[in-house]
Amino acid sequence: xxxxxxxxxxxLLALGTATAAFAEEPAPTPAPELVExxxxxxxxxxxxxxxxxxxxxxxxxxxxxxxxxxxxAVADLTESxxxxxxxxxxxxxxxxxxxxxxxxxxxxxxxxxxxxxxADAETSRNDVxxxxxxxxxxxxxxxxxxxxxxxxxxxxxxxxxxxxxxxxGKVTRTEAGTVHYTLLYAPVSAPVIAAxxxxxxxxxxxxxxxxxxxxxxAVLLIITHLLHKEPVHATEPAKSAPAPKxxxxxxxxxxxxxxxxxxxxxx
Numbered sequence: 001x002x003x004x005x006x007x008x009x010x011x012l013l014a015l016g017t018a019t020a021a022f023a024e025e026p027a028p029t030p031a032p033e034l035v036e037x038x039x040x041x042x043x044x045x046x047x048x049x050x051x052x053x054x055x056x057x058x059x060x061x062x063x064x065x066x067x068x069x070x071x072x073a074v075a076d077l078t079e080s081x082x083x084x085x086x087x088x089x090x091x092x093x094x095x096x097x098x099x100x101x102x103x104x105x106x107x108x109x110x111x112x113x114x115x116x117x118x119a120d121a122e123t124s125r126n127d128v129x130x131x132x133x134x135x136x137x138x139x140x141x142x143x144x145x146x147x148x149x150x151x152x153x154x155x156x157x158x159x160x161x162x163x164x165x166x167x168x169g170k171v172t173r174t175e176a177g178t179v180h181y182t183l184l185y186a187p188v189s190a191p192v193i194a195a196x197x198x199x200x201x202x203x204x205x206x207x208x209x210x211x212x213x214x215x216x217x218a219v220l221l222i223i224t225h226l227l228h229k230e231p232v233h234a235t236e237p238a239k240s241a242p243a244p245k246x247x248x249x250x251x252x253x254x255x256x257x258x259x260x261x262x263x264x265x266x267x
Contacts, residue, residue, distance in 0.1 A: 046077055048183075053084075062089055062185040070101055070177045071139075082185055092186035101177030108134055109168045110144055115160040121149045128165050142171030 048064040055061070062084050066077055074094055082089045110132070116124035128146060135141045144167035152162040 036204045046072065056186075059187055060085070061092065064185070066181040066183070067178055068181065069173050070098065070174055070179050072179060072181075074183075077181060077183060078225075079185075084185070085158065088188040089185040090188050091183060093184040095182045096176075097180045099178045099180060100177035103172055104175065105142075105170055105172045106140065107168065108140070108142070108144065109166065110134065112165045112167070114163055114165060115156070115158070116149070116151060116163045117160055119151055119153070119155075119161050120150060124149050124151060124161075124163060128163075131169075134165055134169070134171050139173040140171040141173065142169060144169040144171075 046066055046068050048066050050063075052063045052066045053060055054063060062082075064077075068077070074096075079092050112132070114128065116127045118124050118127075125146070128149060130146050131143050132142050133141075146165060147168050148166045150164045150166070155161060
């Protein structure tokens with residue numbers, strides 16, 4: 001019965017000590033390895049100027065910076081199935097700044113033919129949009145506002161009049177410049193460490209609590225075992241004392257009667 005108890009106590013003490021040792025110095029988060037394209041690989045349309053990483057709230061963010069021509073959309077830079085360090089990442093945030101751009105502006109007019117239900121210009125405005133979007137092949141874009149409506153005099157078969165809506169407005173375009181994008185990628189599933197950090201419980205603290213609990217249990221078992229241990233002398237049977245040995249000289253041994261000295265005294 002003694003050996004199993006001693007083995008259990010030794011295991012608890014060893015486990016508690018080892019757990020506390022691991023909790024003292026948590027392993028640091030290894031930095032991800034930055035991999036460059038080899039000459040044989042096909043480069044994407046836009047390759048980042050730099051790739052780095054940073055910690056935010058217990059999770060590792062991958063930061064990619066681009067310098068691309070004006071008009072490049074974020075979708076052209078975003079990686080849909082990005083993996084980093086064996087984990088899946090998704091786009092988390094974007095910042096941008098424009099450098100060296102020039103904005104141009106010009107007046108634009110545009111006419112649209114349509115059908116209206118009234119020959120009165122003011123009444124027909126209810127059938128026409130007040131503004132329309134403008135976009136051309138030269139990169140100009142903006143919004144045009146309804147200026148006037150010209151209505152024909154002939155009533156059509158569907159009881160409407162043909163009309164021409166006149167729109168005008170200022171549109172702008174930005175000359176080609178350089179846009180600097182910073183794309184932040186975050187893990188698809190947040191690590192357990194981040195949730196523990198938000199609640200104020202760190203992995204080292206959890207391990208220390210477990211180690212203290214194991215050591216406390218081990219001490220209680222040791223004390224209980226010592227209190228219930230029986231003395232050794234109480235369990236061993238008492239041994240009987242050996243009988244003393246008596247030595248008799250050989251000349252004095254009497255066998256079946258008197259010796260010769262007694263006969264001489266009698267004579």
